[in-house]
Amino acid sequence: KMHQSLKLHQREISDTSEYDPLDMLSGSKERVHKAITALFCTPQNNFRVFLNGSLIFGGLGGGADITSCMIGNAFEDVLKCVIQADDGLRTTNFLQLVTEAVSGSGLLDRLLEVQKLDIFDIEGAIHAYYDVVSQPCIACRDLGEEQLSGRYAYLHSMPLDKSLKIVRDYLIAATAKDLSMMISFRPREDGDVESSYSGVFLETTNQSFDYKASFFDLDMKPLKKMEHYYELDQQIVSCYTQMVKRKNKVENAATIDAYARDPTENRCVSGYTLFKVQAESS
Numbered sequence: 001k002m003h004q005s006l007k008l009h010q011r012e013i014s015d016t017s018e019y020d021p022l023d024m025l026s027g028s029k030e031r032v033h034k035a036i037t038a039l040f041c042t043p044q045n046n047f048r049v050f051l052n053g054s055l056i057f058g059g060l061g062g063g064a065d066i067t068s069c070m071i072g073n074a075f076e077d078v079l080k081c082v083i084q085a086d087d088g089l090r091t092t093n094f095l096q097l098v099t100e101a102v103s104g105s106g107l108l109d110r111l112l113e114v115q116k117l118d119i120f121d122i123e124g125a126i127h128a129y130y131d132v133v134s135q136p137c138i139a140c141r142d143l144g145e146e147q148l149s150g151r152y153a154y155l156h157s158m159p160l161d162k163s164l165k166i167v168r169d170y171l172i173a174a175t176a177k178d179l180s181m182m183i184s185f186r187p188r189e190d191g192d193v194e195s196s197y198s199g200v201f202l203e204t205t206n207q208s209f210d211y212k213a214s215f216f217d218l219d220m221k222p223l224k225k226m227e228h229y230y231e232l233d234q235q236i237v238s239c240y241t242q243m244v245k246r247k248n249k250v251e252n253a254a255t256i257d258a259y260a261r262d263p264t265e266n267r268c269v270s271g272y273t274l275f276k277v278q279a280e281s282s
Helices: 002-009 029-041 069-081 090-107 107-117 121-132 136-145 148-155 158-175 226-260
Strands: 049-050 054-057 179-187 200-201 207-216 265-271 272-274
Touching: 002 226, 029 090, 049 069, 049 272, 054 069, 069 090, 090 107, 090 200, 090 207, 107 158, 107 207, 121 136, 121 148, 121 158, 121 226, 136 148, 136 226, 158 226
Parallel strands: none
Antiparallel strands: 049 054, 179 207, 200 207, 265 272
């Protein structure tokens, strides 16, 4: 979510997404549905739908930032041959179908298990990386001696095999944070024999589907990406911090302006209290 602020600042996207990975990996079907709906509303480079091999929703290379009314209506129309529902209800049912398949596949549990291999985050793993490559630690240089905590000193005192494990686990987790999930659906007709694929029943339309869910883009992240991840993390944190500061400044200015117009109460602005001053008229 913080990365969205940097992408918006760099004009890679036109609006931030309400998608929250914590919803997707929560284990709650309701929250998974919320996450998938957010991806549909702001697909960016993260949500695409194909029908018989042809792209019918989402952009290649991040070209579709926001689902407009026109795009939504066109998608609703295309779903006629898949979802047996009235106009205006097909997209809703389709997103529910995806939710059921994602939740039932068990892939998210496996994904979370691998992502949890990263226990130090890049701000910790980068120190182990420089020990592995036998180079001066740029992260320590950036922090300065007065800011170096015992935790980072502890990382640099580890044996090489433990440093290697930290870096390896981080890169495996990073791969699990940047992969893709593909779910293929096929309507199951009445009278079909038992399928070898997983099945999902869409209660609202009384339809059954075979589905197959799997991960791809599983190439292991290379060791040289560690410095890129660290630099990107610093950019994200810096951009988000500046955004929060600007937001607080605007809110404080609005509070001061409101007080100037109606000085009837004590108000607190960023730790400073504005006291009402009463002066007797001469």
